[in-house]
Amino acid sequence: MKRYTAILLALLMIVSMFTFASCGSANDTVENLEATYSQEYAGTTLNVFNWGEYISDGSEGSLDVNKAFENATGIKVNYSNYDSNEAMYAKMKSEAVSYDVVIPSDYMIERLINENMLQKIDMSKITNYKNISDEYKGLYFDENDEYSVPYSVGMVGLIYNTTMVDGTPDSWSIMWDGKYKDNILTFNNPRDAFAISQFLLGIDLNTTDKADWDKAADKLKEQNKVLQGKVMDQVFNKMQGGNAAIAPYYAGDFLTMQSINEDLAFVYPKEGTNIFVDSACIPANAKNYEAALMYINFLLEPEVALANAEYICYATPNMAVLNNEEYSLKDSEVLYPAEENKPKTQYFHDLDADIRSYYEKLWEDILRES
Amino acid sequence: MKKRGWGSVALNAPYTVWSVIFIVVPLFIVGYYAFTDKNGAFTFANIIELKEYGDIFVTSVWYSVLATVICLLISYPFAYFLSRQSEQSRRLQMMLVMLPMWMNLLIRTYSWMNILEKNGIINNLLAGIGLEPIKMIGTPGAVIFGMVYNYLPYMILPIYTVMSKIEPSLLEAAEDLGCNGFNKMRRVIMPLSLPGVISGITMVFVPSVSTFYISQKLGDGKIMLVGDAIERQMQAAYNYNLGASISLVLMIMIIISMAVMNKFSDEEGGLVI
Known part of the structure; x- marks a missing residue:
């Protein structure tokens, strides 16, 4: 009896090893991008605070965005999640931790700006900002596009x-x-x-x-x-x-x-x-401002934004993705209703x-x- | 009081430091928030506001009492019979008791959602044998069941521990002196197992009365317990002061109920937990 149990357990272990192995094959480098990002801040840590399940994480063969960023810049990404704007606000307000990049929604960004909890983003460093659709520029909560970079819609x-x-x-x-x-x-x-x-x-x-x-x-x-x-x-x-x-x-x-x-x-x-529009912002008490800029710019890279759009399944404000033939949700009426069907x-x-x-x-x- | 040497002070230091930082200081912070307003000025307003939460306190205590009683009814006879079995069978059964605890509470509760759902496993089975589906999820019954399921091992463990320490010779003596089965239970086993029962009750009641996850997931967001009220104030409504005052009152209630339980076990000659 005991022997059968042992064999069964061994079999289970082998099976589970294979299941894990199949997840390990995700690609975590983006060709060509490595060269365009400097290693100037290698060795530093970047604290990113985002919604749960809101970034391509390498599962099912997708791109592991954080890993790819680490490979390209040598910056260590310390990534954590929240499940509501209010929870994020409470955490930021507690000042127990400082984040370098947060991705809240519109009305919460408005509040954070009003309470001086964000700092301006040096847009000259966000070279990929040109990828953002005009539709999502100059939104009410950040009319001059100084504090936020649209991530998902x-x-x-x-x-x-x-x-x-x-x-x-x-x-x-x-x-x-x-x-x-x-x-x-x-x-x-x-x-x-x-x-x-x-x-x-x-x-x-x-x-x-x-x-x-x-x-x-x-x-x-x-x-x-x-x-x-x-x-x-x-x-x-x-x-x-x-x-x-x-x-x-x-x-x-x-x-x-x-x-x-x-x-x-x-x-x-x-x-x-x-x-709603969820946009990347840099908190006023961020400790690694330059790395935060690199991260935000990285999120706007066509390949990265494509991986995220495919993974999250939300609409993207990134024109480079919308114009990409490979983007599978491009024609989705749900995400991108035609002009006459727009609610x-x-x-x-x-x-x-x-x-x-x-x-x-x-x-x-x-x-x-x- | 016996004077303690430096050695014992040094050995106690790690936990003392730990408890000061992670237990005593946070308690003071909770107290501070409970008696201040948003600007940090002293106020009783948060405590006064609690009168609106009376019904929620009553519901939480009632559900937890039910869950505790059900756990006790299941655990007591089980622990007794288990303690009388062979070493090997005891070990196997204790492992089965502990097995669900190898998995996280959140995952266990999430799984129960699927089992108790409208088209969940149970209702599918019922439909398979031609019976009407039962509404389970979103009912108080589901929440109480969740509490019982998650906290049952905490009741079994302490009762089993005291039961297995009862000397068989005591039971034999009781029989020799003319006790029938019922009297043996009432006069020997029950008093001796009381400390385990008391600590089991505490270990089931306290987490039940303060739970919020179980009620949210198995109650379909329709059943609000004290834990949910606290979580809402802390996370969503961002009112630390009110959240802290609810927590404070909950803690005081728990302390009082534990004191009562301990007193009870003292009088019966049991151990203080």
Whole structure:
């Protein structure tokens, strides 16, 4: 008996070795790029703080961007993740650690600039900035393009399971439809969840009128009755497994879900939707400014940006990628809707602390009633 | 008090330094935040605001008590019978008890999401034998189950340890002196195993009452426990002061309940945990 167990274990170990070995084959150098990056800062460390699963990391044969940067510059990348803008802000604010590159979203960049937590980026060093589409230059949170370099772009849309939903929904109102009771999901974060109710009620996402927030909150409380739950990354499990019929989520993530469950479809509701841009920034207390510039420039390299766009599946602001024939998502209607299909969009703006704590309070009431 | 030599001071130093830096100082920081406002001025406002969290405290304590009781009901008889078995069988079964703990709590809980889902493994099995699906995920039952599943070994271990130290001769003596099975249990085994039960209860109740991950994942974001409230204040709402005051009250509640438990075990002549 014992001997069989030992043989079984040995077999398992061999199998697992092969599985790991297949991951090791990822390429981690970008030809030609090595020569264009100086080794001047070799041996220093660069602290990068980014969203989870938001960079090509070498899995499944993709480019390991951080490794490639290390090879090209000799700079050691110390990479860590966060899962929300607010968590990133809390970490930066605590000043327990200093980061050299962070990649927050638009409204958070606005807040960081207002609170003097970012420093200007020396654009003369970002030679690849020319790759950024004009569409994403001069955005509201950084009108003169001094503090941020666009990294990835996305919109929220409605994901639904065609086997469970009748017809083609075109409005956020389906998320209140009693017919799909217990099959509807929504975001488990206040800003995104409120946005849907705000679009439906025709309220500006960035309203500073508390009565507007109250109205949107009432609408969300009403929604509690038909919701299966409020989720963030569990949405993948739920939608891929057919455990829920309707969920709002980010367009890029829909592509990931659809690749696993073909019954899923996606629509931008007619009331409009939230658009976001995540951009690379350098915190005011960064310790390795020059290396940070190199890193940001590196992210804009056509090959690197292509690898990231393929890996993340979000829309890219990088023209060099969009014009590249090899880019597999180039024709995706979900990421790049044709001009006539483009939804109405609104950015989040940073709201002042008073409104923030007001809607947080409302959100907590909504959570408790569910 | 016995005077201690330099040797024992030196040997104690590593942990003393550790606990001061990582336990005592953070406690003071929590206390500081709980009694100050955003500008650092002294205030009771955070504590007063807690009255709105009364229902959440009640829910958390109630779920944790249920989870603890269920763990105890499962563990006690199991630990007893296990302690009476052969060395080899004990070793194997203890390993099975510990096995899930080789995996991270987050991964275990995430797996349970898939098992308890609407179209999850259990409901698929039910459908396979022609039964109606059961709604599991997103219910209080799922959250309590998650607590029981994750913390059960913490109940089994201490009870098993004390049980296996009970001398068989004591049980034989009880029988010789005319105890029937029930009396043997009540008068000999229970009092002797009490310290293990007390520490098991503490080790299950404390992590259960402060959990946030289990309730988030198995509760579909619909069940808010104290841990979730703290996490939300610290991470999303960025209100360290309120978060700290909730934590402080939670800690005080835990300390009081542990003190009560210890008192209880003292009176019964057991050991102080």
